[in-house]
Amino acid sequence: GAGVSQSPRYKVAKRGQDVALRCDPISGHVSLFWYQQALGQGPEFLTYFQNEAQLDKSGLPSDRFFAERPEGSVSTLKIQRTQQEDSAVYLCASSLTAVNSHNEQFFGPGTRLTVL
Amino acid sequence: EDQVTQSPEALRLQEGESSSLNCSYTVSGLRGLFWYRQDPGKGPEFLFTLYSAGEEKEKERLKATLTKKESFLHITAPKPEDSATYLCAVHLRGNFNKFYFGSGTKLNVKP
Numbered sequence: 001g002a003g004v005s006q007s008p009r010y011k012v013a014k015r016g017q018d019v020a021l022r023c024d025p026i027s028g029h030v031s032l033f034w035y036q037q038a039l040g041q042g043p044e045f046l047t048y049f050q051n052e053a054q055l056d057k058s059g060l061p062s063d064r065f066f067a068e069r070p071e072g073s074v075s076t077l078k079i080q081r082t083q084q085e086d087s088a089v090y091l092c093a094s095s096l097t098a099v100n101s102h103n104e105q106f107f108g109p110g111t112r113l114t115v116l
Numbered sequence: 117e118d119q120v121t122q123s124p125e126a127l128r129l130q131e132g133e134s135s136s137l138n139c140s141y142t143v144s145g146l147r148g149l150f151w152y153r154q155d156p157g158k159g160p161e162f163l164f165t166l167y168s169a170g171e172e173k174e175k176e177r178l179k180a181t182l183t184k185k186e187s188f189l190h191i192t193a194p195k196p197e198d199s200a201t202y203l204c205a206v207h208l209r210g211n212f213n214k215f216y217f218g219s220g221t222k223l224n225v226k227p
Contacts, residue, residue, distance in 0.1 A: 040219070041221045042205070045214045045216070061121050091160075093159070104165060105150075105215070107152075108159050109157070109158055109159050
């Protein structure tokens with residue numbers, strides 16, 4: 001009974017480097033979310049996928065952020081030319097059905113990104 | 117503007133000392149309100165979903181209630197293992213792709 005997994009768990013990048021963060025949702029889950037969590041704050045919505053379709057990317061902070069879920073399962077969040085303000089924990093969550101149904105989100109452990 | 121506010125930011129309790137955490141919201145239309153528990157270094161763990169004013173849900177020492185403006189998470193006779201950050205999140209009507217989280221209440225229960 002695997003839950004949501006994320007890799008790497010920790011990532012240190014030099015300013016200007018590109019990074020890729022991976023999320024493996026629970027098998028069969030339709031919905032997938034990415035959140036950004038700053039220290040001492042609640043998660044902030046970044047983007048939402050229903051299967052392979054990215055239905056909402058309004059929370060992505062800049063065009064340096066890009067997310068994909070090409071086959072409707074694994075998702076990757078890519079950050080280009082990282083900046084210090086990108087330092088945060090990036091959380092992935094999945095849920096069984098489409099988001100217009102009532103169902104809980106299952107979160108992964110997150111990837112802690114530190115940009116030096 | 118849609119807003120979710122949690123109070124207090126931090127709460128220290130003695131083991132067995134009951135208390136309540138608050139989540140107040142100002143939103144255009146509530147579809148559901150969620151409570152999560154988050155331990156250090158981990159992702160949030162689902163606790164409850166509430167959909168309508170007057171609804172209550174219980175799980176062990178926790179009880180969540182909902183009114184038209186706020187939700188309470190009541191903790192009865194807490195134990196040290198209840199120490200964690202408790203987050204609430206709202207799911208809105210008409211913008212159901214997004215969930216808005218509060219900043220959380222960090223609970224510390226001392227033995």
